[in-house]
Amino acid sequence: MHLEIKNVSKRYKGNVWGLRDFTLDLKPGILGFLGPNGAGKSTLMRILATITRPTDGVVTWNETDTIRHPDAIRQVLGYLPQDFGVYPNLSAIEFLEYIAAIKGLSAEDARRRINELLQLVNLGEASKRPLGGYSGGMRQRVGIAQALLNDPKLLIVDEPTAGLDPEERVRFRNLLSELSGERIVILSTHIVSDVEATATQIALINRGHLVAFGEPETISQIVAGRVWEWLIPSEQLTAAKQKHLISGSIRKSNGVLIRVVSDERPSPDATQATPTLEDAYLYAIAADRERADSPSHSGVAA
Secondary structure (H helix, E strand, O other), rough: EEEEEEEEEEEOOOOOEEEEEEEEOOOOEEEEEEEEOOOOOOHHHHHOOOOOOOOOEEEOOOOOOOOOHHHHHHHEEEEEEOOOOOOOOOOOOOOHHHHHHHHOOOOHHHHHHHHHHHOOOOOOOOOOHHHHHHHHHHHHHHHHHHOOOOOOOEEEEEEOOOOOHHHHHHHHHHHOOOOOOOOOOEEEEHHHHHHHHHHOEEEEEEEOEEEEEEOOOHHHHHHHHHHHEEOOOOOHHHHHHOOOOOEEEEEEOOOOEEEOOOOOOOOOOOOOOOOHHHHOOOOOHHHHHHHOHHHHHHOOOO
């Protein structure tokens, strides 16, 4: 299995670029696309799912051009879009039977697969209840079940934990980890903890282009020697936020302990700290924004 993205760009009306010269080579595992809202993640997901055509560039699946031959990837694709919706009056079983028919599964294969998936996503006991009464997390689990109906080799999930409570988010991340196996799983999110907990590789995206790519540990090393902890009085916190890139803060009885990401020690009292993925993410995105020197690079669609 091999998914290759070569110099892909997407331009919208008004000369707004969703992606610019995006290149990436993917193999089995969980890839986390991490970037702020509006960075271009959803644009890329729609292109990979053959819903949107790029303005320039090529996407290939096992050396086949998916722009010219979209069925080559559609046959092995499972997709959970950001705006996944359900029919509220249908039960989970009825909804999945409907999706299975659309995907061309036989009635017998669909019945067997639906039973397996409902157990996998822990919805067996709720499978006959109307979807309108499901929680956000339960609906997302139905969403992942419909994406897995055809046992896809490429699974794309776009912002799957948005709006979920912490318990549902953890459950969903664990489910994705269990599903990786011999397939390519692409998780698009702006939540650092989601990719940190699941991804084998991470791609940082901002303003429609690739900022950094590598294993989580490699990405974290971007800020090695640049993360500092510094105890300051509470009344200085606002001024510190205006002057420094702060990745976290903890209230103490004698002040506020802040994490500052900076090339230089922010104060003689600051001590070096072990870098985290969130430190690296904030630093890389901030540095990329500083490099933005043209209005034509600033407008990026979702």
